[in-house]
Amino acid sequence: MAIIPVTVERARLSRRARRFVQQLRHxxxxxxxxxxxxxxSIIVVTVMLxxxxxxxxxxxxxxxxxxxFMGRTWDPVSGDxxxxxxxxxxxxxxxxxxxxxVPLGVGAAIFLSELAPPRISNYLTFxxxxxxxxxxxxxxxxxxxxxxPVLRSVVMPFLKHTLGFLxxxxxxxxxxxxxxxxxxxxxxxxxxxxxxxREVLLAVxxxxxxxxxxxxxxxxxxxxxxxxxxxxxxxxxxxFLALARALGETMAVTMVIGNDPKISASLFAPxxxxxxxxxxxxxxxxxNLYLQALIELGLVLFLVTIxxxxxxxxxxxxxxxxxxxxx
Amino acid sequence: xxxxxxxTSIALGVVLAALGVCAxxxxxxxxxxxxxxxxxxxxxxxxxxxxxxxxKWFDEYHKLHPDMQFNYQSIGSGGGIxxxxxxxxxxxxxxxxxxxxxxxxxxxxxxxxxxxMGAVVxxxxxxxxxxxxxxxxxxxxxxxxxxxxxxxxPAIANLNKGINLxxxxxxxxxxSDGSGTTYIWVDYLSKVSEEWKSKVGKNTSVNWPVGIGxxxxxxxxxxxxxxxxxxGYVELIYAIQNNMPYGKVRNSSGVFVKAGLASVxxxxxxxxxxxxxxxxxxxxxxxxxxxxxxxxxxxxxxxNKIDDPTKKKAIVDFLHWMLxxxxxxxxxxxxAKLPKEVVLKETKAISQxx
Numbered sequence: 001m002a003i004i005p006v007t008v009e010r011a012r013l014s015r016r017a018r019r020f021v022q023q024l025r026h027x028x029x030x031x032x033x034x035x036x037x038x039x040x041s042i043i044v045v046t047v048m049l050x051x052x053x054x055x056x057x058x059x060x061x062x063x064x065x066x067x068x069f070m071g072r073t074w075d076p077v078s079g080d081x082x083x084x085x086x087x088x089x090x091x092x093x094x095x096x097x098x099x100x101x102v103p104l105g106v107g108a109a110i111f112l113s114e115l116a117p118p119r120i121s122n123y124l125t126f127x128x129x130x131x132x133x134x135x136x137x138x139x140x141x142x143x144x145x146x147x148x149p150v151l152r153s154v155v156m157p158f159l160k161h162t163l164g165f166l167x168x169x170x171x172x173x174x175x176x177x178x179x180x181x182x183x184x185x186x187x188x189x190x191x192x193x194x195x196x197x198r199e200v201l202l203a204v205x206x207x208x209x210x211x212x213x214x215x216x217x218x219x220x221x222x223x224x225x226x227x228x229x230x231x232x233x234x235x236x237x238x239x240f241l242a243l244a245r246a247l248g249e250t251m252a253v254t255m256v257i258g259n260d261p262k263i264s265a266s267l268f269a270p271x272x273x274x275x276x277x278x279x280x281x282x283x284x285x286x287x288n289l290y291l292q293a294l295i296e297l298g299l300v301l302f303l304v305t306i307x308x309x310x311x312x313x314x315x316x317x318x319x320x321x322x323x324x325x326x327x
Numbered sequence: 328x329x330x331x332x333x334x335t336s337i338a339l340g341v342v343l344a345a346l347g348v349c350a351x352x353x354x355x356x357x358x359x360x361x362x363x364x365x366x367x368x369x370x371x372x373x374x375x376x377x378x379x380x381x382x383k384w385f386d387e388y389h390k391l392h393p394d395m396q397f398n399y400q401s402i403g404s405g406g407g408i409x410x411x412x413x414x415x416x417x418x419x420x421x422x423x424x425x426x427x428x429x430x431x432x433x434x435x436x437x438x439x440x441x442x443x444m445g446a447v448v449x450x451x452x453x454x455x456x457x458x459x460x461x462x463x464x465x466x467x468x469x470x471x472x473x474x475x476x477x478x479x480x481p482a483i484a485n486l487n488k489g490i491n492l493x494x495x496x497x498x499x500x501x502x503s504d505g506s507g508t509t510y511i512w513v514d515y516l517s518k519v520s521e522e523w524k525s526k527v528g529k530n531t532s533v534n535w536p537v538g539i540g541x542x543x544x545x546x547x548x549x550x551x552x553x554x555x556x557x558x559g560y561v562e563l564i565y566a567i568q569n570n571m572p573y574g575k576v577r578n579s580s581g582v583f584v585k586a587g588l589a590s591v592x593x594x595x596x597x598x599x600x601x602x603x604x605x606x607x608x609x610x611x612x613x614x615x616x617x618x619x620x621x622x623x624x625x626x627x628x629x630x631n632k633i634d635d636p637t638k639k640k641a642i643v644d645f646l647h648w649m650l651x652x653x654x655x656x657x658x659x660x661x662x663a664k665l666p667k668e669v670v671l672k673e674t675k676a677i678s679q680x681x
Contacts, residue, residue: 076505077528144549152553174498174554176539259503259540270539276503280542283375283403284505284531286429291405 050302057296059289068296074261076281081293083300085261089178089271090304093253094246096182096267097189102239104186105193109235112194113201114223125198132191140255143184148175148256151183156268171266174258179267181257185249189242196241200234201227233320240312247305250275274301366393367641372400373407373420376507376562377625380443380660381420384653388645395641404507405531411437411628417638419628422507423514423531424607436631438679439606440646441624441669442653443662444595446563446586447511448573448621450548453478453493454555460574461486461583464519464612464620467576470497470558471516472523473537478556493556500550500559503540505531511623512560515611563591564661578620579612590619591663599668606673622663631679639680646677 020029060068060081071082108128112121152175159169204227212222228235250273258270259280274297285291378401385397402410404421411419412433419437422445430437449462466482469475475482479492502509510531517524527533541547544565551557551571563586566573575583584590597615602608612620629646633639650673654664665673 073534075534076532077530077534144546144553149553172496174539176541176550254503254542255546259542260535260538272540280504280540281532282405282505284405284507286405286408286423286426286531291409 050299053295053299053302057292057299060293060296063289068293069300072263074277076285076287076290079287079289081289081296083274083297085263086272086274086277086297087300087304088263089181089257089261090247090273090275090301093178093181093185093257093271093273094243096178097185097246098239098243100183100186101190101193101242105190105238105242106197106235108190108194109197109201109238110223110228113198114227115219125195128191128194132195136188136249136252137255139184139188140252143180143252143256144176147183148180151175151177151180155179160268167265168267171264171268173268174270176256176258176270177268178257178264178271181253181271181273182267184252184256185246188249188252189246192242192245193238196238197231197235200231200238203234204230233316236312236316236319240309243308243312244305247308248275248301249273250279254280274298274304366396367637369395369397369417369638369641369645370400371397371407371418371420371627372402372410372416373628374404374422374507374625375401376422376445377420377443377662380657380662383656383660384649387653387656388648391648392641392644395645397645403505404510405505407628411630414630417633418630418642420626421628422623422625423510424609424626425628433630438629438631438676440627440629440673440676441595441606441665442627442649443657443664444591444610444622444624445511445662446591446594446619446622447508447515447560448563448566448586449558449576450551450561450566450571450573451558452551452553452555452572453495455493456490457572458487458490459572459585460490461577462574463577464515468516468520468523471499471501471536471538472520472526473499495556498554498557499535499538500547500554500557501535501538501540502532502544502547502560503542504546506543507531507623507625508544508560508562509533511611511621514609514623515621518609518612563587567661576620578616578618579614580616580618582616584617584619586619586621588658588661588663590617591622592666594618594620594622595624595663595669596666599666599672602669602672604676606676629680631681633680643677643680646680647674650674 024030064071064081068081068083069087070084071080072084073080073082074085075081112124116124152173156169156173156175156177156179160173163169208226208230209222212226213219217225253273254276257273257276259272259276260270261272261277262269264271278294278297278301282291282294285294378399381399381401385399389396399420404423407416407419407421408425408429410416412429414434420442424439425437449467451460460483463482463486466475466486469480469482476497477494478497479494484492510529513523513527513529513533516527517529527536539550541550541559544561547559547561548565548569548571551559561571561573563573565571566586573586575585577583593615594610594613597613597618598608598610606624606626608624610622610624613622627646629642633642650665650670654670657664
């Protein structure tokens with residue numbers, strides 16, 4: 001009775017071994033291993049990064065606990081650290097950047113993929129990809145020497161004059177400000193939005209356009225009501241990629257944002273971002289609590305990014321389901 | 328099939344994690360830059376302020392002693408202190424002396440050797456004012472505390488009779504990055520103002536009551552140049568090299584002194600009499616009629632016990648050379664040299680390295 005299952009098992013094993021060798025010969029198993037290795041390495045790096053950040057901010061985690069997220073003081077002398085002004089600065093400057101960059105980027109992508117003659121489209125795309133490769137310190141220098149003076153002498157007085165009744169545009173004008181940070185970030189992330197959105201729009205099947213045109217739609221109607229909704233998920237992905245870039249951007253932001261950890265409703269007031277304060281203070285951080293508070297800020301930035309990405313996923317899921325139901 | 332895949336992935340993950348952890352553990356003692364064969368490599372790290380003179384010294388010293396190569400990384404004073412405590416470098420460098428707590432963390436005793444001096448100057452941009460302004464300690468503290476907010480405030484105007492100061496806001500500009508320059512500036516303010524000492528205090532970064540932050544000397548200089556009504560502080564060398572206007576400051580003897588190499592050296596000479604044996608001294612607000620009050624040493628940090636005898640000899644020889652021939656090179660780079668009294672005292676202290 002007991003013999004039969006064993007032989008069956010053995011036969012199954014040898015069959016499996018033979019199949020394994022066969023697959024090996026075809027390269028399937030090798031490719032599987034190599035790609036798995038590549039994928040696993042990303043997870044391992046991420047896990048190690050979070051682990052190292054977590055264990056290396058032991059002191060402030062115990063001293064401040066959750067208060068760290070709500071604290072508004074950043075005082076290296078007395079050792080009192082709170083992350084709220086930095087979280088605020090990071091989120092608001094990135095949101096401002098998106099507000100400016102999304103209409104511009106998506107508009108440009110629609111023009112390049114749908115309306116522009118192919119040759120012009122190719123030239124422009126090349127220029128846009130060049131923009132994406134410029135180091136951020138260059139954006140910062142341009143920001144401090146050209147953008148900030150223009151903001152201070154032209155844009156901000158104009159905003160104060162026309163929209164000054166809003167709390168957003170009140171207070172003294174320094175030039176370096178939350179607004180300057182948002183504008184520089186917007187310029188930096190626009191190339192990502194254009195580049196990815198254009199690819200996505202180009203990937204929309206021609207039949208979609210032809211069908212719309214056959215039903216009597218104008219060129220714009222077919223673009224706006226058929227092609228863009230079809231590519232919506234991809235366009236959103238481009239926006240989230242740009243947002244991730246904006247949240248972590250350091251050099252260009254710190255050069256124009258004013259570096260003052262205070263929470264102010266006015267976009268004219270200086271602010272501070274998480275990445276900027278880490279870059280600014282890490283090298284000269286004496287004392288363990290101070291250093292570890294900066295490391296904890298790194299962890300906070302990581303959490304903020306995860307939260308935002310999670311929200312982004314939810315938005316994509318919600319909108320695609322809605323799209324499917326309508327279709 | 329599915330089971331097999333997941334087992335492979337777990338196994339792979341474990342191997343990768345192990346590899347990664349190994350790499351991480353080893354990383355702090357990463358291999359130093361390759362030296363020419365036979366040359367003895369001495370690694371140091373720390374302050375950025377003295378980097379130009381240090382790299383000149385190490386270069387000159389290497390020409391005299393081709394068998395010795397100093398490798399100095401200007402990673403900042405905080406990093407220099409941490410690495411010398413951890414023993415991952417042969418020497419460190421800092422713009423602010425180590426605290427007792429930090430000295431206690433090190434396995435061996437760490438010695439401080441002043442090398443050169445620097446100063447920090449108030450720089451400003453007031454439309455229509457080209458003259459050199461005078462500042463008192465009270466005026467500077469008042470401005471940085473946010474109590475004096477207008478350029479024509481009597482606290483400033485009375486010091487600068489004959490200069491037509493405008494009725495505009497003073498926009499305070501400070502460093503946003505942690506730096507020795509900030510340390511010297513706030514160390515001075517802490518000495519001259521009780522209120523600053525209790526409210527703000529001193530460190531490489533502080534919780535500024537007012538103002539906007541610029542990254543580095545160039546960031547502060549850029550903001551001051553662009554912003555009418557701005558007042559900031561930069562290193563003396565930076566102000567000289569970039570032809571920036573900077574004011575005189577009243578010293579502890581009541582004389583308004585303009586920062587310069589001679590007045591900075593005078594500050595160190597004034598402080599030399601009360602110099603402690605470990606050289607951990609702040610020379611801001613130093614006594615002496617010609618002393619510029621916002622001056623400071625910068626230090627090399629050397630462990631008093633160096634196991635490798637060739638390395639020990641190399642470092643000791645370099646310290647002697649630095650105090651003798653090295654001092655002759657500093658003024659070409661706009662650093663102030665050590666006064667005689669300090670050189671003598673340091674020469675004696677070198678014998679503590681063993």
